[in-house]
Amino acid sequence: MQLVYFAWVRTRIGKDAETLAVPAGMMTVSELLDWLAVRSPGHAAALEDRSAIKVAVDQQFAGPDTSIAGASEIAIFPPVTGG
Amino acid sequence: MTLSAFGARLQEDSFDAAAEQAALLAGRSDLGAAVSFTGLVRADHGLIALTLEHYPAMTLAQIQAIAADAAARWPDTIGTIIHRHGRLLPGEAIVLVTTASPHRAHAFAAAQFLMDWLKTKAPFWKREEWADGTTRWVDAKGSDDNAAERWLAE
Numbered sequence: 102m103q104l105v106y107f108a109w110v111r112t113r114i115g116k117d118a119e120t121l122a123v124p125a126g127m128m129t130v131s132e133l134l135d136w137l138a139v140r141s142p143g144h145a146a147a148l149e150d151r152s153a154i155k156v157a158v159d160q161q162f163a164g165p166d167t168s169i170a171g172a173s174e175i176a177i178f179p180p181v182t183g184g
Numbered sequence: 185m186t187l188s189a190f191g192a193r194l195q196e197d198s199f200d201a202a203a204e205q206a207a208l209l210a211g212r213s214d215l216g217a218a219v220s221f222t223g224l225v226r227a228d229h230g231l232i233a234l235t236l237e238h239y240p241a242m243t244l245a246q247i248q249a250i251a252a253d254a255a256a257r258w259p260d261t262i263g264t265i266i267h268r269h270g271r272l273l274p275g276e277a278i279v280l281v282t283t284a285s286p287h288r289a290h291a292f293a294a295a296q297f298l299m300d301w302l303k304t305k306a307p308f309w310k311r312e313e314w315a316d317g318t319t320r321w322v323d324a325k326g327s328d329d330n331a332a333e334r335w336l337a338e
Contacts, residue, residue: 107239108309109321157307160242176239176307180324183236183267183308184223184279184299 102169104137106147107178110154113147123169130156131165133175147177155180190251190263190298194244196270198277205282208264215262217288219295221281227274230315236269236278239307243267250301254294261285261294267306297335304332 105118127133134156138148148154156163157176169175205220225234247265254263263283272278281298285291310322 105239105241107307108237108311157239157242160239160245162305174241176242178239178307179309179321181304181307182310182322182324183238183306184303184328 102172103174105174105176107176109179110147110177114141114143128168128170129165130158130163130167130169130175133169134165134177137177153179189255189259189261190265192244192247192251192265192267194238194247194267194269196268198268199266199280201277201280201282204264204266204280205284208262208282208284212262212284214286215284216286217291218284219282219288219291221279221295221299222277223279223299225272225274225276225278228312231274231312232315233271233273233313234278235271235311235313237309237311238269242307243269246306247302250298250305253301254298257297258285258290258294260287261290263294263298265298265302267302267308269308300328300331300335303328 102123103118103120106114111117123133123136127136134148134151134154137144139145155178158167158169158172159174201220201222205218209215209218247267251265261283263281266280268278279302281295283291283294312320312322
């Protein structure tokens with residue numbers, strides 16, 4: 102599964118993307134974030150405040166309970182600030 | 185009618201708001217109102233630049249989805265949306281929303297809707313650069329969320 106990071110999620114993790122084999126049985130965005138958060142101090146810092154984290158599954162905005170089954174790209178980023 | 189009533193573009197280069205509005209209106213004599221909004225980089229307290237990062241695989245599709253929503257809400261209204269990315273200096277334009285309709289209420293409403301939703305649903309992130317060399321990611325504003333959410337009640 103391809104993970105892509107933007108803005109301060111990217112700078113805290115220290116990379117803009119990584120390809121990870123997620124454990125079988127991992128079903129939701131929330132479970133993925135829990136698993137990612139313990140991978141490194143950078144991941145932990147980026148994902149510390151879950152209320153400030155937004156996720157897109159295959160380029161569609163997702164919530165904590167959105168399924169990640171079969172997804173090819175998960176993007177993790179702060180609330181957007183364009184416009 | 186064109187294929188889509190609202191055109192959307194994503195670019196690093198600057199744009200000419202007046203030329204975009206003229207192009208939108210060209211050949212139409214049924215329009216009674218044209219609205220043009222340009223968002224600018226404001227030089228707050230020593231800000232020297234603003235860099236807009238975005239999610240290339242998602243950004244244009246998301247802007248087009250917002251535009252399609254506007255087209256469904258105001259079927260008599262046309263428009264153009266241009267959003268820039270990259271490093272922009274104070275005074276430079278960031279975003280253009282220009283709309284036109286037979287009646288001003290629709291042109292105003294569609295422009296406001298597009299801006300409210302671009303602010304909260306398009307995957308862009310602003311990073312500020314300051315004169316002292318520091319940088320800071322801009323925080324999302326609750327007031328922007330409120331502005332976007334009021335359209336859901338209608």
